[in-house]
Amino acid sequence: SSSEQLVQQYLQTIEQNDDQLHIFNQVNPAALEEARQADHRRSLGEKLPLLGIPVAVKDNISTEGMRTTCSSRILENYDSIYDATVTSRLREAGAIIIGKTSMDEFAMGSSNQTAHKQKTRNPWDPSRVPGGSSGGSAAAVAAGCAPVALGSDTGGSIRQPAAFCGVVGLKPTYGSVSRYGLVAFASSLDQIGPLTNNVEDAATMLNVIAGHDSRDSTSVSFQKPDYTSFLGQDVSSLKIGLPREYFIEGMDPTIRQQVLESVEHLKAQGATVQDISLPHTDYAVATYYIIATAEASSNLARYDGVRYTQRTSEASDLTEMYVKSRSEGFGAEVKRRIMLGTYVLSSGYYDAYYRKAQKVRTLIARDFAQAFQQVDLIITPTTPTTAFVSGTKSNNPLDMYLEDIFTLSCNLAGIPGMSIPCGKDADGLPIGLQLYAPHFEEGTMLKAAAVLE
Ligand code: GLN
Known part of the structure; x- marks a missing residue:
């Protein structure tokens, strides 16, 4: 079908869901026009990886022609005056930004309920939260409002909502995706990444957005592989570590069981599995x-x-x-x-506090470096619980902070992390399985994820 029809369908789904799910802060008023232009380019034989494909973008990523509000009252009327690097890379790949998704205010939160307006709800059960802070982007993909989306992850904000909404979410290695045009929350931790329906789409999106950018001083110059080339690769030589600190008493037993069952699946393909320890996890x-x-x-x-x-x-x-x-x-x-x-x-x-925390951060990073001398990949649950009912944790900030217990070490260490769907709990809510790989080894993560999907 044409891009125009595609965009029209997605715009309709956005509108149908808005009353109940509150996913978008703004829809791109030029989306249909851009779709017509994409169809024209395609008719001229142009071939681009995302030509005419709609992408939903988290509202802390700058997009010329639309607002960038961070779901905050203080930026409610802020018009983006330029494109973020990821936005221009999407446009160069032919994508159409379909709209800006709601988020926890300034990406601070795990529920999307700190948004000034448009407190997004979970498409699987609207009484529950979609997770956060990229809850709008995760819900957009889960509800079929966009085929793919971008989020940002400072301590789990791509992976935790991906887990709660039953989609794939990938936080790339720190420095591999430009932060130019991303509204800064915690600059040494922030990283942009994709939320998608499947592993292949995540690899395709990463192909488009990753790579060095001279406009971000923390951007790294590295040999960028074709991330899709890892899909379908053999996993029989993979060594997988299960950190005992991530399979703790008191966590939801269904989550533990489903994640361990998935690991069996990798074992059946020849991968070896061993217990490992990340001893400083308690301080993360x-x-x-x-x-x-x-x-x-x-x-x-x-x-x-x-x-x-x-x-x-x-x-x-x-x-x-x-x-x-x-x-x-x-x-x-x-x-x-x-x-x-x-x-x-x-x-x-x-x-x-601050200097001490920097020292402990080094110890946490060292835990991973040591673990990756024994194993190629680490598997954990993404979250200790499935999506919770809106309002149940908002009164206790500490309770909310514990939501990130399995996701934020990854950002402190700068390594890549990914959440993929892994069955459902007794209430039919999605469970997330998390993969961790060494710096710049997204490929290892992707090939294992493709087997588990
Ligand atoms: N939930 C975490 C926080 O509130 C992580 C947020 C994020 O990754 N942006 O800080």
């Missing part, structure tokens, strides 16, 4: 929430009511203008993190 949550909030407090200082939108209408001097603009513009979770981050960076506490 505390370490992450010190580093992430410290970086966030610094990154969010730029929203001062002057350079971006949303200035208070009632202030009698400059300081009052700053304070009121920020007080009115940021939600509770964002404020909590700015305060925490400012505290751990303050001169009296820097050594006790």
Whole structure:
């Protein structure tokens, strides 16, 4: 079918779902026109990897011609003034940005319920959350509002919603996808990646978005493989590690059982499986929430009511203008993190918290380096629970922070991680299986994922 028909179908699905699921912050008003242009280009014989394919983009990624709000009141009317590198790479590959997806405000959260508006719900059960912070992108793919989407992952924000919505989510190696045009949350952890219906689409998306970019100083120059070439490769020589710290008492027994059953499947293909240890796992949550909030407090200082939108209408001097603009513009979770981050960076506490966290981060990264001397790949559950009912964790921030217990070590170490669907629990809700590989070994992850799918 033509791209125009395709886009029309997806736009219809978006509209049908909006009342109940609240997935999109904005739909691209030019999507149909762009689809017609794509059809024209195709009729001229042009061949591009994503020609005429609609892509949903998380609302913290800059897209010229549309807003970029981070689901925050403070950026509610902010028009993107340029394309992020990933956006231009999508456009160069022929893709059509179909719309901007809702997210936890400034990507802080695990439920999508900290969004200022459009608190996305889970397509499998709208009383439940889609996960977060890329909950809109995960729900968009799961509900058929877009065939593929982009999200960002600072501590699990691609993989956890992918698990909750039953889709594939991949966080690439830190430095392999440009962050130019991604609104910064915690710059040493943030990475953009795809959410898709299957492993092959994830590989195709990675082919388009990965690669060096001189506009991002943390971008790495590396030999980029064709990620789709790993699909269907033999897995019989793979050594797989199961970290005992990730199969803990108290986790949902169905999740444990389903993940271990999938591992059996790899074993049947000749892969060997062994227990491993990542001994500093216990410190990951505390370490992450010190580093992430410290970086966030610094990154969010730029929203001062002057350079971006949303200035208070009632202030009698400059300081009052700053304070009121920020007080009115940021939600509770964002404020909590700015305060925490400012505290751990303050001169009296820097050594006790921030510097200590940096040291523990090194130990966590070393855990993985040591594990990867014994195994090629690590398999864990993506989350300790399946999608929870909206509102059940919002009153207790610490409870919410524990949602990330299996996902955030990956960002601290900078390694790639991926979540793929792995059966359902007793309520019929999707379960996620997580794969970890060494830096720049996305291919190993993809070939194992393709076997498990
Ligand atoms: N849920 C984690 C947090 O709240 C991770 C968010 C993310 O990866 N952007 O910080």
